[in-house]
Amino acid sequence: MELTFLGATGTVTGSKYLLKSGDKQILVDCGLFQGLKQLRLRNWAKLPVNPAQIDAVVLTHAHIDHSGYLPVLVKNGFAGKVYCSEGTADLCKIMLPDSAHLQEEEAEYANRRGFSKHNPALPLYTQEDAENTLKLLMPVSFEQDVDLGDGLTLRLSPNGHILGSAFVRIHDKKTSVLFSGDIGRSNDILMRPPVRIKQADYLLIESTYGNRRHERDDPQVKLAAIINKTVSRKGVLVIPVFAVGRAQELLYYIHLLKASCAIAGDTPVYLNSPMAVDATEIFNLYHGEHRLSAEQCRALFSTAHVVNSIEQSKALNEAKGPMIILSASGMASGGRVVHHLKAFVTNARNTILFVGFQAAGTRGAAMLDGAESIKIHGEYIPVRAHVELISNLSAHADYSEILDWLGGFEAPPKKTFIVHGEPVAADAMRRHIEEKLHWRVVMPEYLQTVQLT
Structure with missing residues (x-):
């Protein structure tokens, strides 16, 4: 396996991870970059991989920083299946058209008021692009093995962040990779707690609150x-x-x-x-x-x-x-x-x-x-x-809650990659895992490719 980090490195947005195994190319998450202008410009840049050559997409959940780039991918040639939980599919059916509508509305408003540097201002994608994307959604049940072809198997497990949100585990006959997505909290007033995962050879863990603990007050x-x-x-x-x-x-x-x-x-x-x-x-x-x-x-x-x-x-x-x-x-x-x-x-x-x-x-x-x-x-x-x-x-676990969840592993992963966090938070999460669990931890860079063996 080969893994390339196309987003969510040094930032909490733009989650995209390209997993290659043999001739298969699987994109895990397909989110928009948000926030700083230099990040948002990546949404308009050419993707380092040809969308038409991606075999499938797997979504951890429906939030736009994890799903909102899908219509761009489809507009540029992607025609494979988009695997996700049933709840994520239902949410994407409202969130992606809404995202497209907002972009069309903002472009129209900018053109009407004349405050954009672009003439004309254009949306990143249209509602038609979003509707075309929805046709590719392939809902799957939690805790069911799904055959992705060429010996790759997918399993989704509830992670308690929002409706439909999931841990994504992909494995071939030798190696397993677990993508945490956004991890929910054990005591959330609405969502049930994230399930415990016992094993993965490689782990990508979010670090949104890697340097903070949530207040314990009501x-x-x-x-x-x-x-x-x-x-x-x-x-x-x-x-x-x-x-x-x-x-x-x-x-x-x-x-x-x-x-x-x-x-x-x-x-x-x-x-x-x-x-x-x-x-x-x-x-x-x-x-x-x-x-x-x-x-x-x-x-x-x-x-x-x-x-x-x-x-x-x-x-x-x-x-x-x-x-x-x-x-x-x-x-x-x-x-x-x-x-x-x-x-x-x-x-x-x-x-x-x-x-x-x-x-x-x-x-x-x-x-x-x-x-x-x-x-x-x-x-x-x-x-x-x-x-x-x-x-x-917040619907994100803080660093102590993540450490508690990581305690459910029966053995350390070969490597744990810190993603989905701004630099200070990601580095703090790295330090917490190294000092408390003594795991081997890596902070990947944007567009970095690593071998998973």
Whole structure:
């Protein structure tokens, strides 16, 4: 086997790993680069491998930094199967067309307002490209061996990050490789914990929180305090959320807070993300993967007013507080939340609350670093609103939780590759594994190729 790292090295985005075995070429994950401009430019660069020569793609999960490059791959000639869990397939059916729609919408907006350096500004891919991609999805069940041909076998195991998310294990008759994807948490309020894996010859492990431990405090307490302070100022609380995972978790927490009278029950809550609405409906189809009952799933829908149309979204920007708005994307890098930031970030009565990891180069990261202004649609908008973070709502395991999960291996892998982390976090994860487990650890570089023997 030969493994080439086409993404998620030195960054938490752009996950792509090319695995070669004999004449077979398998791409594990196919994500978009996000954040810093030099990373985003890679989305437009020619892929180092001809998409038409890739035999199959395997997805760990549906988040755009793991699946969002698929339509580009298809547009440029890929015609093989895209293997994934059933939940991931259902989520991709809403996420990839939505991603294409946002790109078309942003290109049209840039052309209409004239703030792009490109004339005309073009989307990376279209909704037609996304629809063509969906035809290639091949859902497979968890814990079932799937024949990829030429002696290669695939197995997916639940990893607890979001609906459908999986550990990906590929092996031939001699060697096995395990791709962690994004690892979930053992005590998540929604998702069931990641399954234990006992053996792999080679391991790729994520390191998003390789240098941090999540706070052990109950996030409900801090969330209630932030909501109540904003409501007391008659302000607007804007929460950028990932449409899959964090949106559902926040809705459930707000439901619990209202039910316990920890926050005012009449404070209006708006869910302004069509994709999050669709994802919440899918959530109700996979009770085996999460902890909520059917009744608790219904509570998610009753907690918020659903914002459907663009007109309704625009009207929210003219509304007065107090109110709570949940809107995608989670790093404020695109979607309807960008327009809400533009409307509300300039007022000191309001609060912007981040509840997930913010990659370098995103508006979320800039605001948490204390930026006095953020760039939106070609102009700089002053930041006067309160900026808050609840870090322990993340769907990623921290380094101590990952170390605990790694303790389930019966023997060390021959090599463990640290991926999906910014440089400081990835290096810290390396150090933790070397010092605590005494495993052989490697930090691969972008486009590096290694032999797995």
